[in-house]
Amino acid sequence: MTMLNRPRLRLLLTDHQEVGRRLRQRLEEEEVDVFQIGDRAAALRFAHDGDMNLAVIDTPDNEEELIRLIRELRAQSKLPPVLICCSSRGRASHAEQELRQTRKMETLGRLAAGIVHDFNNLLTVMISCNELLMLDTPANDPRRGLLREMARATDRASALTRKLLAFSRKQNHEPEVVDLNVIVKDMEPTLRRLLPASVRLEIHQHRGPCRIWADPIQLEQLLLNLVLNARDAMPDGGQIIVATDVRECPNRAGESEIVLRVSDSGIGMDSQTQARLFEPFFTTKGRERGSGLGLSTVKHVVEQSGGAIHVESAPGKGTTFSVTFPAHLGTIPVSTAEFKSSQLAQGGETILLVEDDPAIRTLWRQTLQDLGYTVLTANDGASAVALARERATRVQLLVIDADLPRMNGWEVAREIAKLEPNLPIVLVSGHGEHALSSLAGVTSELPVLRKPFPPSTLARKVRELLDQALKADRRPTGQGI
Numbered sequence: 001m002t003m004l005n006r007p008r009l010r011l012l013l014t015d016h017q018e019v020g021r022r023l024r025q026r027l028e029e030e031e032v033d034v035f036q037i038g039d040r041a042a043a044l045r046f047a048h049d050g051d052m053n054l055a056v057i058d059t060p061d062n063e064e065e066l067i068r069l070i071r072e073l074r075a076q077s078k079l080p081p082v083l084i085c086c087s088s089r090g091r092a093s094h095a096e097q098e099l100r101q102t103r104k105m106e107t108l109g110r111l112a113a114g115i116v117h118d119f120n121n122l123l124t125v126m127i128s129c130n131e132l133l134m135l136d137t138p139a140n141d142p143r144r145g146l147l148r149e150m151a152r153a154t155d156r157a158s159a160l161t162r163k164l165l166a167f168s169r170k171q172n173h174e175p176e177v178v179d180l181n182v183i184v185k186d187m188e189p190t191l192r193r194l195l196p197a198s199v200r201l202e203i204h205q206h207r208g209p210c211r212i213w214a215d216p217i218q219l220e221q222l223l224l225n226l227v228l229n230a231r232d233a234m235p236d237g238g239q240i241i242v243a244t245d246v247r248e249c250p251n252r253a254g255e256s257e258i259v260l261r262v263s264d265s266g267i268g269m270d271s272q273t274q275a276r277l278f279e280p281f282f283t284t285k286g287r288e289r290g291s292g293l294g295l296s297t298v299k300h301v302v303e304q305s306g307g308a309i310h311v312e313s314a315p316g317k318g319t320t321f322s323v324t325f326p327a328h329l330g331t332i333p334v335s336t337a338e339f340k341s342s343q344l345a346q347g348g349e350t351i352l353l354v355e356d357d358p359a360i361r362t363l364w365r366q367t368l369q370d371l372g373y374t375v376l377t378a379n380d381g382a383s384a385v386a387l388a389r390e391r392a393t394r395v396q397l398l399v400i401d402a403d404l405p406r407m408n409g410w411e412v413a414r415e416i417a418k419l420e421p422n423l424p425i426v427l428v429s430g431h432g433e434h435a436l437s438s439l440a441g442v443t444s445e446l447p448v449l450r451k452p453f454p455p456s457t458l459a460r461k462v463r464e465l466l467d468q469a470l471k472a473d474r475r476p477t478g479q480g481i
Contacts, residue, residue: 026067116161120158120161121452123158126154127453127454161452175305176216177211178211181210184260187223195240199234200240202239204242212305214307218305221301222298223242223260233319238264238266239264239265241262244258257325258325260322260325262321265318268315269314274313308323309324310324344371344456344463347373347462349396350373350376351368351373352377352416353368353375353376353400354381380405384412396423397426399425400427402428403429409427424468426449426461427446428451429450447461
């Protein structure tokens with residue numbers, strides 16, 4: 001009996017392994033795709049980038065054994081979609097070690113992403129309460145200084161959650177105009193805390209701005225990885241120099257590039273080590289101290305930002321990493337002045353607010369009601385759909401958390417949109433871009449607010465979408481499903 005819609009296996013082979021035409025035909029009958037993908041590290045990288053489960057096996061001595069093994073795997077309740085065939089038992093054992101390390105990092109990443117979601121909800125409450133307190137505190141009240149300090153602390157906590165999302169790989173590349181000097185200055189206290197007393201850190205910054213187009217969180221991760229590598233290269237202590245500079249592009253006359261250098265006085269590297277330096281899982285620190293992913297992550301961040309990375313080193317003479325980025329001529333956005341309720345436009349439309357956290361739901365409802373809106377609230381998807389069906393007055397905008405239990409925000413929005421076609425939607429999430437992209441049907445056109453943010457941000461987005469709907473000269477639609 002033929003199984004319908006059964007998943008295809010992927011068989012990854014290294015260059016020196018061969019599959020004849022007859023075996024390829026048999027593998028096709030078994031619904032197996034064969035990839036000739038280079039060496040073992042490339043195979044692991046291919047599978048890991050695709051977020052796939054793996055099974056590492058020895059290369060069987062004959063094709064009958066391979067077909068038998070594939071059929072055995074088919075019979076298992078949980079079928080791994082990727083096989084990596086290694087040429088010997090020793091290679092398979094080493095690949096299994098690398099695979100276990102990868103899975104350990106992925107488990108830590110999932111844990112970090114879950115913590116970030118809950119922490120972002122708490123931060124949203126803190127930020128919202130702080131903003132509402134500022135509204136009720138006179139301009140000359142000395143307590144406003146305390147509230148400003150609280151706001152700065154929550155901003156720093158928000159930055160920490162973004163770093164955790166970057167670590168968990170749940171946050172996509174989100175570039176903006178940043179000054180590399182500011183990144184280095186902000187990271188200096190963190191770097192000094194991570195260095196022992198035997199290691200001296202010097203910061204040499206270019207006098208002028210060093211603007212580039214990059215993700216600031218990823219830049220911090222890049223700098224942290226380079227400094228930690230420098231620290232580990234000096235077990236007996238030494239000196240680390242972090243420097244920024246601006247120079248003319250060697251290949252493009254009249255254009256400038258920004259340079260970040262991280263130098264150490266450590267043990268240095270030979271040419272063989274330098275040749276493998278950016279390979280995933282390659283480490284000279286031993287399995288107990290290093291995952292082998294730090295410098296491969298650095299290279300990925302640099303290339304994603306249109307830059308390049310070079311290394312200069314020799315045994316006993318230390319190491320210098322030079323990272324170059326194209327200079328950016330844009331200006332850095334300046335934060336707006338303190339929020340005032342009078343700056344927000346009033347409204348009278350009906351809004352359906354769906355949020356499972358009771359504290360956030362209460363604060364957002366209060367903010368929108370104070371601006372004149374009629375606000376209906378629900379704490380889960382089923383209640384929201386029922387409320388939309390029973391309501392005599394038409395809902396004119398939906399604010400919904402993407403991370404609702406049972407039915408996610410996108411599924412709930414689609415059900416409500418059947419009752420209100422072209423309904424404007426504001427999707428709210430405490431997770432990163434990667435988690436949102438996993439929701440079927442979510443598109444880049446859908447407005448998304450990422451927690452934590454203050455109530456004024458929500459109020460402005462709500463007014464923006466409602467105004468767009470009015471300008472379209474039809475009943476409110478705005479940006480809908």
